[in-house]
Amino acid sequence: MNKRIFLLVTLPFVACSARASDAHFMVPPLLRSAAPELLICILVTMAALVLACLSLRRSVGLEERARTLHGQLAAERESRAQSEQALADNHDVVYRLVRQNEDVRDSERTRIARELQSELGRRLLTLRTDLSNLHDSATSAQAPALASRLESAMQHIDGAIGAVRAVAGGLRGFGPGDGLRHALERCLAEHAHLYGMRYRFEAGIDPSSRATQDRSARLAVFRVLQDVLATAARVQHGELHVRLLENAGSLGLEIDGCASAPGEVASLPAELIDQIRTMGGVLRVIATSGHAGRWSLSLPVRNSAPDLATEMAVVA
Incomplete structure (x- = not known):
């Protein structure tokens, strides 16, 4: 007072x-x-x-x-609400940019795989046919040394043809009209044929799932399976158990039997891991009761993304 x-x-x-x-x-x-x-x-x-x-x-x-x-x-x-909204809009633009960038890269991989098969594969097959004719001629002319060398060259060419097919299969994704389940089964079948792996495949599909509308999420799941199988092919394994999980708002993949350690996620390409994180997904290796860990992937799915230029104009 x-x-x-x-x-x-x-x-x-x-x-x-x-x-x-x-x-x-x-x-x-x-x-x-x-x-x-x-x-x-x-x-x-x-x-x-x-x-x-x-x-x-x-x-x-x-x-x-x-x-x-x-x-x-x-x-x-x-002001804070406006900043948060601008940040959310920018994150959404980056999210869609990553998805469209992955679609472009997938198209480029598919083009390279097609050229490998159509050009290099065709030339190797032609060369093998010529060597086969020469081998037959050498055999008819009773030239065992030449025939033996030609047969060895044919075996090397057979190995090169198999390698080209394996590389092309690893680069090739799936077309817009292909289903994810069919693409995963085809990938598993190709690796089983090349490396003699045994596998089981299961697919749980929710009728309300929007996974068919999200090509980038399906492509990310396909790439994870390809890279995990490429890692698993270097080590002798038992039977692989692959599960595809399509829920209402998410798309998941589980792979058992790869003898993976919890820190082996870093063995995948860094760009693929960054893409999954940008899309809001989670990729990890879960320890199980057996010697092999479980690869677990979960991705949120969205409807088809609009054109990126239109989205950036809206944000601006």
Whole structure:
């Protein structure tokens, strides 16, 4: 309490306790003839009014300050909401850009695989046919040394043809009209044929799943299976158990029997791992009761993405 308020509150009591001669000079001339009781009431009323005015002024100042702070808080909240919305829009643009970039890369892989098979594969087959004719001629001419060397060359060419087919199969994805289940089964069959692996494949499909509308998610699942199988082909394994899980809002893949350690996720290409993270997916190796870990992939699925230029125009 400041000094003025203290004096106003204590003034009536001072007036009552002071001597008459002293109180006489403290009272205005117009009120000196009034009764002491009336004088005390007037002084107390004046002090109460002054206190009320000061309290009202203080409360008005506090209300104005509260309104100012409330306005600043509302402005900060609005600015934060706008920043969060802009960040979400930018993340969505990056998300769609990654998906479209993966579609472009898949198209390029498919083109390279087609050229490998149509050009290099055709030339190797032609060369093998020529060597086969020369081998027959050498056999007819009773030249065993030449025939043996030609037969060895034919075996090398057979190995080159198999390698070209394996590389082309690893590059090839699946077309827009191909189903994910068919593509996974084809990939498993090719690896089983090349490396002699045994496998089981299961597919759990939810009728309400939107996975068929999300090509990038299906392509990511296909690439994970390809890379995991390429890693598994270097080590002798038992039977692989692959499960495709299509839920209403997610697409999952589980692979058992790869003898994978929990830290083996880093063995996959870094660009594939970054793509899965950008898409909001989770890829990990889960420890199981057996010696082999379980590869687990889960990806959210979305409807078909609009054109990226249109999306960026909306964000801008």
